[in-house]
Structures are given as C-alpha cells and as structure tokens.
Amino acid sequence: MRLAVLTGALNEEIPLRGWVKDIPEGCDLYVVDDGSTDGTSSVALELGARVIRHSMNLGQGYAFITGVKAIVSETKKDYDYIVYLDADGQHDPKEIPKFIRKAKEEDLDVVVGSRILGSNYHNAPFFRRKFLPFYTAIVNRLTGYRMTDAMSGFRAFRVSALKKVLPVFDRMLEPQYMAAEMFIRFSRVGLKVGEVPINMRDRISGFSYKGFVRYGFGVLKAIGKTVLDRA
C-alpha cells in the first residue's frame, strides 16, 4: 500500500523539523509551500519532501487542492491514500495508521480526524468548542453525513475516489474555507465519509493565520454559495 502525506505550509520551517520525523516509514511527504517568506521550502527539501511552491499566499484550501492535483496528476506514483495534515505540528503523524485502518475496515473514501472525539478536546479554545458543533451540525444537515468535526484539517482520502472528484476542486467557490463546501460536494457524488478520534497538540511555533470571526463568516458564506450552486 502506497501512502502520500500532504501538508500546506506558510512560514513553518521550525514546526516542519519537529514533526516530519514522526511520519510512518514508507510514506512520501509532499509540502505545498504557500508563499512562505522563510526557509520552509529548503527545510522541506532537506527533510526529503517534494515541494510544490505557490508564488504567493493563497490559503490552506488552495494549498490542499494544488497538492492533491500534483500528487494525483503530476507524479507517476500510484498512491492508495493521501493524508492531509496541518504543518504547524498540531496534528500527530503517528495517528496516520489509524486513519488508513478505519478507511480499509469500513471501505471509506474519506476519513476525518475528529478533535471532538479526541481525549484532550476539553483543552480546546472556547470559540472552537462552541462553534465547531454548530458548523458541523449545518454540514451534517446538508450532507446526510454524521460527523462530529467537519472542520478538522487532518483527513485521509482514498486516491481512487479523489480521481473521480478532481473536477469538483476546480468548481470550489470558496477554497479558503473549503471544509464545509468539500463535504457538501462529496455528498452529492456519494463519497463515503467516516471519522477517527484525534488528539490535538500545541503548535510547535508560530501562530494561526485564521481570524476566528473572519473564518466563521467565510465558512457560512461558503456553505451558502455551495447550497445555491447545484452544479
């Protein structure tokens, strides 16, 4: 089984050094450098990753889409799964095998790492604890999925399913806030989605570029637009 680990990084040279060593053996690492001004690209190359560079910052959603396209269309390797995680070190790569186990056992196309099911969720910031279930409830209502954390960035995708939905990524209306939109579109083509619990770690260094209010409105806007766009 071939596994690609994908991450989108913006000025994450220090965190990358911290978690890349924990990636399970045999996995290939792809880093989308999303317009970094530090040495993210060179550190990633030094750590054995393949690097795709955005010449300017586009956001995590765009980084994910570019990475998926690069892995699926531009490499000659036939991967079975792609696992996407955040580059800031909050996601533990040691948890990757349980995503794959879950996907195989239940024949799932997408496996989401649920922070709510994780044992350290009570430590999450106040706004996240209050609004995550709210957004997830909206997504569940619109998709028919039964998720507990639709906004999690730690996800595994079956490549054969991704190949089928590759055109969906070109139709994304709000890639910066893609989580909700992605699941709504996935549900329309009948992809099967499941969850595994994950534990969030403290970020190794740096800060989050997502403003809570802006992100919240962005997600609602993305949901609204996707509902209206029936394509």
Added chain:
Amino acid sequence: MKITTASILFSLVALVQLVRIAHLVRQERLGIRSGLVWVLMWAGVGVGSLFPFTMDFLMRFAMMENRMFFILIIAVFVLFALLFDLVSRLEKSERNMAKLVQEIALLRFRLEETEREGGKRS
C-alpha cells in the same frame, strides 16, 4: 420648465461625464457593460436636472412624496449596485489569480519531476 443655475451645472457635469465615458469605452479602458451603467446614471442626472417633471413622474410611480428623499434612495440604490458589481469583479479576479498561481506551481512541479526522472535514468 424652469432652468436654474444648479440645473445647468448638473447637466453640464453630466455631459462632461458622458463624453468621458464614451472616450474611455473607445480606448477600451472601460468595458461596454460598465460603460452602459455609467451612461445610464449620468444621463439620468442630466435629464433629471433639466426636466425635473420626469423626476416627479418617477417619484409618483415609486409612490414617494419627497423629491429629495427619492433622489437619495436612487443614489443609495445605485451605489449599492456598483459596490456589488465591484466586489463580485474583485472576487472573480482573485479566483483567477489563484488559479494562475496554482497552474504555475503545478507546471514548476511537473518540470522538477521530469528532471528528477531524467536524473534517475541517466
């Protein structure tokens, strides 16, 4: 029809703007669609200032009684329409730019992959 200094001034400004819009469209610095919107707006200002009774007719049609209030409402409406147009254009150009950045990134990655494959073979 009562011509006042203000109505002459407004109609002159409207005329100058109409000529300017025509010039910009001819130079292709302004699209046909936007040009049409601005022409309609300034023509409205010109006609409204020279022939105020047209405004009264529209005002009665909109079931309003105060001319100033009517003008204000129209102005706000036009401004919102322009703002909406501007925001949607901005979003579209942002999306196009993002697509371009992605395409360049993928192209560069493809080249690196080809070089890597070539290096392995030789």
